Amino acid sequence: MNYGLESPTFYEISILRQDRGTFSTHAHRCWDVGTSLQVSEPANEFEMHRGAGKRFLVGGGIGVTPIVGMATQASRHCEDFEALYVCGERRSAVFEEELLRLTEGALRLCLTRDISVVAAEVGHFLAQVGPEDHVYVCGPQGLMETVHDVAAALDVHPSRVHRELFAPVTRADSSFEVVLQRSARSIRVHANQSLLDALIAEGVSIAYDCRIGSCGACLVRVVEGAIEHRDTVLMQEDRDAGNVACACVSRAQDGHLVLDL
The missing domain is CATH 3.40.50.80 (Nucleotide-binding domain of ferredoxin-NADP reductase (FNR) module)
Structure with a gap:
């Protein structure tokens, strides 16, 4: 989408047709001039x-x-x-x-x-x-x-x-353990699972939005453990301090994190 404009009267979007792309195929086959779409206001991150x-x-x-x-x-x-x-x-x-x-x-x-x-x-x-x-x-x-x-x-x-980013940075991952200090709980984050998804699956209430480490909505306080940062939000000094992480993309470097949750 051509965005970043002030008070636009219309939005111009570009959708590349991909034969195996569910959304792009639907848009190219089903949308036409005059098609009415219900959309939310875009957020500029x-x-x-x-x-x-x-x-x-x-x-x-x-x-x-x-x-x-x-x-x-x-x-x-x-x-x-x-x-x-x-x-x-x-x-x-x-x-x-x-x-x-x-x-x-x-x-x-x-x-x-x-x-x-x-x-x-x-x-x-x-x-x-x-x-x-x-x-x-x-x-x-x-x-x-x-x-x-x-x-x-x-x-x-x-x-x-x-x-x-339009998708998280991809790389081989390992599972790790997360301890929630305030609630005295321990949660296993699997290799194919994000910290955010593990927390949600265990009923932990946490804010989130982009899921790709670009907005900072899911920042959590880290009490103990080395963080592998994969976000594009934190400044280098925040990374060096090692006390906050983006739950949607960050992981534990040494298999263990303690969170202020």
């Missing part, structure tokens, strides 16, 4: 900062949608920005013309599936990032990790690199 500094926008795949919204907002407010659009092939670059218009022809377009080529292009793109600038990236996990790594190599402060 990937907001662009307003203030000094340049914005470096990187989008890939479906992740380009918030980047288009940010570019539209920056252009409307005459804010300084640059955009890099990464696609495997040109026919997938559905927002190329829109971003070319918004950047006044200065869009950087990277058409490749070779991650080494993408990394080199990202390096050139971020080489001019200054101490007051911000970097925003949304797209496949590989692209976001590349931007994160390149920015770190260029000494861009982590607090100035922002990303939005």
Whole structure:
């Protein structure tokens, strides 16, 4: 969805048809001009900062949608920005013309599936990032990790690199034990289960929203144990303190956590 706009009169959404995608198949087969849909007001959990500094926008795949919204907002407010659009092939670059218009022809377009080529292009793109600038990236996990790594190599402060996930970071997991200090309960979190789901399954009342570590609604206090952080919300100093975790994605490093619950 092209979002990030103030007081919109309409929302423009993009749905890629995937033959095995339940929602996308339904939308392409059943929706038509004049179809009435009941929707809730969108929540912006990937907001662009307003203030000094340049914005470096990187989008890939479906992740380009918030980047288009940010570019539209920056252009409307005459804010300084640059955009890099990464696609495997040109026919997938559905927002190329829109971003070319918004950047006044200065869009950087990277058409490749070779991650080494993408990394080199990202390096050139971020080489001019200054101490007051911000970097925003949304797209496949590989692209976001590349931007994160390149920015770190260029000494861009982590607090100035922002990303939005559409799915949790995937990796092999192990089960671990969680002790709820206040209620004196012990809960086993299985390898294929999130801490949040384990708590809910045991009847623990806990707030949550995104389930991918991007909103911070499910933050829990950690009394004891080393946390494996996988969110995109906490600042580095919060991670270093080791006393709070996002229940939807974070796990125990050593098989044991004690929570203030």
